[in-house]
């Protein structure tokens with residue numbers, strides 16, 4: 473029933489103030505109600521037009537079922553570190569995962585950009601579940617509003633590191649980024665897009681001149697190993713990927729973060745750190761090392777602390793800025809790479 477409505481009518485979430493005002497006028501209402509609608513959608517996070525108390529009672533009751541574009545929480549689990557993982561049900565019945573990660577100063581939401589993921593990386597649970605469809609911009613914005621309401625706290629950061637490959641859904645991701653920035657008031661630099669790297673798409677993203685933080689998942693210091701870990705990399709030689717990254721830096725004047733999942737005895741030797749450093753020489757960059765989080769159906773191990781430190785020190789000696797990111801939410805299967813609908 474709702475699916476039929478969604479197919480024939482434009483959902484309201486994701487629309488700009490101007491578009492909403494036009495919709496209000498088309499409904500025969502005074503234009504100033506456009507601003508009210510905008511505020512209730514993005515600031516108050518209403519789930520139904522019926523909840524907009526400043527609207528005339530009869531009219532909002534009539535429109536109670538009009539699709540706003542909100543999902544419902546199907547399931548939520550909280551890890552001991554207070555990270556919460558949500559399973560959200562979309563209007564068409566598909567389910568996606570979203571994670572809320574609180575610290576004293578920040579509330580970060582890790583959003584999905586697709587239902588499933590087509591990239592099939594060896595070490596990632598999402599890829600093992602296959603790909604269903606791209607998300608619409610409003611379905612990305614909804615995830616942020618949902619976490620914001622559940623924590624009853626303003627979301628300060630959003631990372632596109634949930635299910636899916638954001639650059640395979642570039643138009644909707646860019647639309648969502650602009651809305652999160654303009655309509656929800658989250659600073660562009662507090663928004664991070666993470667990609668495994670899709671040929672031609674990094675330059676396309678650069679053209680949008682978003683002031684977001686941009687991260688590229690490298691995970692290997694050479695093409696041979698990269699292809700083993702990321703099967704889709706066989707269409708995209710490492711040298712080409714790095715060239716496109718250089719273009720991105722030239723166009724946007726923003727530096728790039730490289731992400732590197734550390735897998736014991738696969739990509740974590742000091743020699744491999746040297747090889748990685750060699751590729752990154754002359755790059756204004758920052759390397760984010762992510763010790764592997766265990767998933768089902770994969771044989772990888774997380775390296776021990778000494779090995780992680782050795783890798784890190786080798787990069788630092790080569791003048792590369794490095795951080796080690798221990799994922800939060802491990803106990804709720806909410807950490808990097810652990811998101812998979814069937815798990816929950």
Ligand code: SAH
Pocket residue numbers: 595596597632633634635636637638666667668688689731732733762763764765766767808809810
């Ligand atoms: N498709 C995008 C964003 C999703 S994954 C990308 O690949 O960048 C976000 C980060 O988590 C990526 O760097 C990804 O490689 C990493 N990741 C995936 N599986 C992981 C695992 N099991 N342990 C640790 N990090 C993982």
